[in-house]
Amino acid sequence: MKQLLILSGKGGTGKTTIASAFIKLSGAKIYADCDIDAPNLHLIMAQNIEPKRTAYFGMPKAEIDIDKCIECGLCKEKCRFEAISNANGFMVDPYACEGCGVCEAFCPVDAVSLKPAIAGELVLYADENKVFSTAQLKTGSGTSGKLVTEVKRHLRTRASPDTKLAIIDGSPGIGCPVIASLSGVDMVLIVAEPSISGINDMERIIKTAETFHTKIGVCINKYDTNLSNTERIEEFCKENGLSFTGRIPFDPEAVAAINNGQTIVDVDCPAGAAAKEVFCNTMKLLFKESNAAET
Amino acid sequence: MKSKGVRIAILSGKGGTGKTLVSVNIASIAGKSVYVDCDVEEPNGYLFFKPDNVREEIISVKIPVIDEDQCNGCRKCVDFCKFNALAFIKNKPYVFEEVCHSCGGCMLLCPEKAIREQEKAIGKVQVGVSGNVRVYTGIMNAGEASGIPIIKNLLEKSILDNTFPVFVDCPPGSSCIVMESIKDADYCILVAEPTVFGVYNLSMVYDLVRLFNKPHGVVLNKCLDGENPAESFCVENNVPILGRIPFENNLGSLNSNAKIATRESERYKVLFSSLLETVMKEVLHETTINP
Numbered sequence: 001m002k003q004l005l006i007l008s009g010k011g012g013t014g015k016t017t018i019a020s021a022f023i024k025l026s027g028a029k030i031y032a033d034c035d036i037d038a039p040n041l042h043l044i045m046a047q048n049i050e051p052k053r054t055a056y057f058g059m060p061k062a063e064i065d066i067d068k069c070i071e072c073g074l075c076k077e078k079c080r081f082e083a084i085s086n087a088n089g090f091m092v093d094p095y096a097c098e099g100c101g102v103c104e105a106f107c108p109v110d111a112v113s114l115k116p117a118i119a120g121e122l123v124l125y126a127d128e129n130k131v132f133s134t135a136q137l138k139t140g141s142g143t144s145g146k147l148v149t150e151v152k153r154h155l156r157t158r159a160s161p162d163t164k165l166a167i168i169d170g171s172p173g174i175g176c177p178v179i180a181s182l183s184g185v186d187m188v189l190i191v192a193e194p195s196i197s198g199i200n201d202m203e204r205i206i207k208t209a210e211t212f213h214t215k216i217g218v219c220i221n222k223y224d225t226n227l228s229n230t231e232r233i234e235e236f237c238k239e240n241g242l243s244f245t246g247r248i249p250f251d252p253e254a255v256a257a258i259n260n261g262q263t264i265v266d267v268d269c270p271a272g273a274a275a276k277e278v279f280c281n282t283m284k285l286l287f288k289e290s291n292a293a294e295t
Numbered sequence: 296m297k298s299k300g301v302r303i304a305i306l307s308g309k310g311g312t313g314k315t316l317v318s319v320n321i322a323s324i325a326g327k328s329v330y331v332d333c334d335v336e337e338p339n340g341y342l343f344f345k346p347d348n349v350r351e352e353i354i355s356v357k358i359p360v361i362d363e364d365q366c367n368g369c370r371k372c373v374d375f376c377k378f379n380a381l382a383f384i385k386n387k388p389y390v391f392e393e394v395c396h397s398c399g400g401c402m403l404l405c406p407e408k409a410i411r412e413q414e415k416a417i418g419k420v421q422v423g424v425s426g427n428v429r430v431y432t433g434i435m436n437a438g439e440a441s442g443i444p445i446i447k448n449l450l451e452k453s454i455l456d457n458t459f460p461v462f463v464d465c466p467p468g469s470s471c472i473v474m475e476s477i478k479d480a481d482y483c484i485l486v487a488e489p490t491v492f493g494v495y496n497l498s499m500v501y502d503l504v505r506l507f508n509k510p511h512g513v514v515l516n517k518c519l520d521g522e523n524p525a526e527s528f529c530v531e532n533n534v535p536i537l538g539r540i541p542f543e544n545n546l547g548s549l550n551s552n553a554k555i556a557t558r559e560s561e562r563y564k565v566l567f568s569s570l571l572e573t574v575m576k577e578v579l580h581e582t583t584i585n586p
Contacts, residue, residue: 009337011310011467016492037468038308038499040492059377080398095474100398101377139503142471145440172310172467173336176440195551197315197339204337207437225544226551252519259491259524 001030001159002286003166005185005214009205011172013193014221016040017254019169020263021275026283028167032155033134034148034181035171036120042134044261051125056135056150058119058143059099062092068111075103075112095140120147124154131158145176152181165286174208182208187215187286189245194220194229202233206242216242217285219278223247243285246278300457301578304480304509308496310467312488313516313540316550318464319343320557320567321574327427329456331449333476334466335418335433335442342553346423346430354433354445355414356397361388365409372401372410393440418445420452426558429456442466446475454479460575469496469503477504482578483511484537487525494524501534510581512537514570535577538570 006019015035023031023045033041064075066089076084083096084103092103094117104112119141125132133154135147148171155166168185171177182188188209192202202218209216218237223230230247237244251271254264264272305318315332319340322330332340359381361372366388373381373388380395381388392415402410418435433449435442453461465476477483483504487497497513504511512535515525519542529536540546546563549556556563 010339011337012312012488013310037470038310038496040309040495043491043495078399078403095471098396098398099377100396100400101375102398102400102403105375105400105404137470139469139499139506140471140474144470173334174437175336175435175442175472179438179440193311193551196342196553197337198551200339200342201337204437211438225547229551255490261491 001163001166002187003168003185004282004286005168005170005181005188006191007170007178007188007205007209008172008191008193009174009201010193010198013191013198014248015191016169017258017264018189018191018219018221018275018278019167020044021265021272022279022282023167024263024265025276025279026165026167028165029130030155030159030163030166031132031168032151032166033169034151034177035169036135036137036144036147036151036177037171039134039136041169042123042125042132044258044263045132046125049125049127051123054122055118056120056122056147057116058141058146059117060114061094061097061099061117062101062103062112063115064090064092065111065113068109070109070111072108074106074108078102078106098142119143122147122150122154126158131155133158145180148177148180152184174204178205178208182212182214185214187217189282190216190218192218192220192233194223194226194233196229199229199233199236203236206240215285217245217282218242219245219248219282221248222250224249245281245285246274248274248278300459300461301481301582302461302463302479303482303484303574303578304463304465304477305484305486306465306473306477306500307467307486308469308500309488309493312493313486315339315343315464316516317484317486317514317540318462319555320563321571322428322462323426323555323557324564324568325460325462325571327459329429329431329453329459329461331431331453331461331463333433333446333449333463335435335445336466338432338434340464341421341423341430341432343555344423344425344428344430346425349421349423351419351421353416354418354420354448355416356444357399357412358392358395358397358415359390359401359410360413361390362409362411363387365407367407367409369406371404371406375400375404418442420445420448422452443472443475446472450476450479469499473500473503474507477507477509480509481582482574483509484574485511485513486516487513487528488517489515489519489523489525491524494528497525497528501532510577512574512577514538514540516540517542537573537577540566
């Protein structure tokens with residue numbers, strides 16, 4: 001099974017729009033949304049299936065038993081995350097606590113214990129034809145990388161030996177959820193936007209993705225909003241030996257389709273037509289043998 | 296009552312809705328002000344401000360280093376580490392720096408005092424000046440997992456600048472890193488775009504600001520004629536609408552070329568001035584009733 005991950009660095013360039021179009025065009029039976037911090041793919045790709053929801057436990061959180069606490073202050077002193085305060089007795093701020101357990105280890109009277117804590121929810125839409133794995137991180141939670149790894153694990157365990165393709169929608173940025181989503185994928189498609197910010201962010205995500213030695217392709221969304229920046233991106237790809245898979249125009253009909261819960265290839269519009277071409281080029285690249293790519 | 300040194304955070308949930316557009320443009324017309332870019336994974340504000348006199352500081356975290364000669368192989372550190380950042384392989388201790396949270400527990404617990412800490416650079420903080428605006432930028436190194444120590448440093452530094460209004464440009468999402476960015480904020484501006492994706496993610500940051508009891512309002516960006524799902528969300532939930540930014544090619548073009556619209560066009564100067572005025576009124580109102 002080949003795994004295609006869609007990333008962008010900058011947010012709002014069109015990752016989910018492209019991912020949903022690709023799922024439609026490929027008839028992919030296996031797909032996931034790893035943007036667990038602000039998931040959207042389910043808004044257009046959730047089938048009429050009741051999903052299976054499971055609680056996701058992140059790192060445990062410390063709790064102080066006030067009755068046992070002798071107010072020595074050792075926990076507060078040792079905590080590197082400023083998670084312990086002493087206003088009306090010693091207390092742990094669950095949002096600041098990272099669950100490292102230092103306070104528990106140093107409490108002389110065993111008043112601190114680590115308690116399991118729900119940090120989100122894994123959501124799996126599955127029937128005999130399709131599997132769609134996604135999740136939602138709890139507001140203000142950390143450990144997002146671990147949840148991304150779980151989303152991908154759900155996906156893999158449901159894949160059958162003859163599954164050829166999995167499409168994964170990623171998150172913006174270059175930090176822990178992105179790094180977790182990158183591990184083990186066969187190719188990354190970067191959706192770039194022709195703005196100075198978009199170019200800067202694209203260069204940073206490419207640098208991050210390159211450390212994983214996966215194939216990288218680049219396409220440009222809303223290319224006609226700034227033609228000189230579009231040229232700069234294509235030039236950048238040439239100079240750096242990155243495969244360029246096409247341009248998609250800005251298209252109000254595409255926005256309307258998404259707002260109707262459709263993908264951009266469900267309607268007859270310029271963006272949809274361009275997305276088809278980008279899809280073909282991307283698939284060629286994804287399924288090309290890596291040694292053939294060298295020649 | 297706070298007035299001059301108010302801290303205003305700008306956030307959105309979904310990426311690309313216009314956080315930086317709003318932050319940069321209102322900071323640029325707020326007289327003397329401070330702009331803080333907390334989107335340390337993909338900072339963009341400095342591309343607009345192009346600050347001068349930039350000073351830079353490397354931000355590092357503490358990573359354990361184990362002295363193999365002193366290690367007696369008791370594995371206390373390995374058993375303790377909740378992040379699986381330590382391992383004992385073939386009678387040798389190993390540290391996996393990428394997953395270490397720098398809690399210091401292993402060093403504190405080692406009975407042989409075989410563990411010390413060493414600084415590891417994860418990024419930098421830059422401070423520069425652009426017109427009346429002091430510009431703080433956090434930049435995380437590619438390949439690092441968490442930018443939180445950089446955000447903490449940015450906020451600590453900028454909090455000393457408490458005589459002027461501070462505008463904090465937040466990362467997308469609604470996770471720990473956004474929470475860290477809004478922690479000291481007196482007021483939160485939520486920037487929304489008129490798409491179903493935008494509204495869904497708006498509802499998530501709306502939960503976040505309510506969870507932390509932050510007074511807040513919404514700026515509707517990329518407004519077109521016709522129905523606006525983000526506006527309907529605000530009306531349904533009784534969230535104040537602070538202003539509307541139209542979807543215009545001219546503004547899009549200035550923004551995609553990293554130009555500050557208020558510095559280029561009188562029309563946008565008027566638009567963002569009126570937005571800033573509304574925001575400041577709300578902030579003063581909120582900080583008066585809720586000091």
